[in-house]
Amino acid sequence: MGCLKSYNFHDIFFLQIYRDIKTPFDTYLDAVFAYYETDQPIEPDLIVSLQTHHPDLTNCFWVDGKYAIRENFIHYENRYKSARWSLSIEGLESAQTTVRIQANLLARPVLAGETLISLIRYKLAQKGYALLHASGVSIDDKGLFFAARGGVGKTITAISSVRRGARLYGDDTVILGKDGKMYGFAVPFNLRFTYDIKKLLGVQFSWKTRVELALKKLISIMSFGHYRLFTILRADKVFPKAMGRSTTLTTGFIFLRGPKFEIEDEPNRSLFLHQLMHIVRFESSELIGMLLAYRHIFPHSSVVNFWDQFYQILESATEGIRTSRVTIPKLYKPEYFENLWQKISQCEPSITTSTT
């Protein structure tokens, strides 16, 4: 029994995911891009197929005994704890790429996290869009993004903004276009470490979700915080009226975790971009390794300049926007958001530094 789903990301990117079997481990995979699911026939840029397969690797080049490479093709295996999966990417440099993934049960929830996002990042960049590791909102059709590594406060900032009337484009990833536009890429909220979700989101949940959250909180307390089960909360279900599709980018923020709360403008755009690149590259170890291996065998291929192209997309996407850097201490206090909100609401760029 196969299961085929098509996704349309704002008519700029089309994804198709096929699974030969449905397993109970696929809940996350089902939910991750559900907001962009479509019934219309599409011409997919990326076809992901989870199935048993035996790739033909004769005459392949091998890098490190890990990557098997042919013209326009790459195959590799990966593992994370007990999760194991192997990928065969066909049409790496073509307009349409087909990825066959064979994953054990434990790998299925892990897959969407980095592997799929990496592949989508690669395909989007081919089409001139950058998938940024940031949360994005818009206020009066002015787009803002908050780029950061995990655990600094991307999600909380985005949710707090939405509760003040902003539109949401994504709490973990957004798409930036060369034309200076920001497109939504909303995946389920990344709230693993926060169990008081109700207070944060300010919405009423159904009794089912409430019981689920209470149980998970109990497990977390009983195991002294050792086991933290994360909850799949689809952004479009929590804030159905606040979902945004595309907007004009006006401001970019980089969040860093530091000793005291501080907002400073960053007039040097190349420094800002340099930091953005680091944030994205930290997230893409798998993609970096794969592209390097392919480049090692085919030094004339189109993937050689991938990261340069990515930089150029970011450069033209952030052309003329206001750029700021925010330092946030470990505990995200509501007054930090107040300060940030003031800064966001100001129309003229200013160089004042506010400290609490």
Next chain:
Amino acid sequence: MRTVYYNLHNLIKIRISGLSRFALKDLNCKWHHFEVPSQVNSDIVVEIAPFEPNLEGATVIDQNYFCFPNKIYFTDSDKGLEWQTEISGIEEGPVQIRFWASPKNRMKLPWAFFPEMVLHLYVLQPLIEKILLSRGALLLHAGGVTKDGRATLFIGRGQTYKTTLTLRMLKQGFELLGDDFVLIKDKKVLSFPTSPRFLEFTRTQLKDERLNAWDNCRLASYLIRQKAHQLPIANSAELSQAFLLISQDTDSCRNILEKNRESFYDRILTNQLLESTSYVSYRYRIGQFLEAYDLAFPKAGKKPLEAELMNLIKASFQDAAIETLTIPSSFNKNIMPFIQSKVEALA
């Protein structure tokens, strides 16, 4: 507790203190070829001991990397082994490192009994690569041999039989420069042998590089004896020829005709960069702490590492005879004669 001093061809001086009494030279201090009795003014001073860091005022990346101006503290882990490191002087000045790998994790992997191994691979190697680069020297991932003062390099990723070829060349009267690393400075190849006793064991006691459980026991007893090695190690040689090896699923070697030297240089570059992603677990890259520091304190007008590396590669290999070869993914008897004929033809 023991202290060792390394002097890497007068390019970098290192002092490591706090080594355990049971430390085996080849496993724990794999650069012991460069050991000197004592020296002053070490560029890198390492102290292996438990320590409590002061993390106040840090810029934190990923809950792991705590960055301060010119200093970084990080706890890192790979495959279940955790270690903590503090590096002061990461940007300028003498480098001081405090390092400790918690013994509570040592049951997880046998080699975790040797925290110094972790220190060399995950901390010192990326660090000296960066420092050497700033001093115009290239730590190249390649096997190298020399005869009559002319060096032959075998550059390639894992499983391209670098070590095997290097060892077979020694039998032909060549001298060793390094089986995994060599240093290149001003078009001169400087030797960089890592774990020479280990290599000697492989050369004299084994048919190929693969170790089974019995071989591992023999290796342990071989290393515990701690005798001096008998390998012919040269100090330096002129870079005269370099082979880039690519593993392919075929039976015989063949040439890849390059359109220009640029693609050869590009392959060397990717060969260097891939070292950080291979052999380590998913999501981890060796030397990530340097990137974390760069993210916390970006420097205006700094050249990207890739460009700097490329310039040095181009300058180093400018005058060398070069060739790109594919090598079968399983070693067979046709390979060695082919390589030898190539070495002679290029000389």
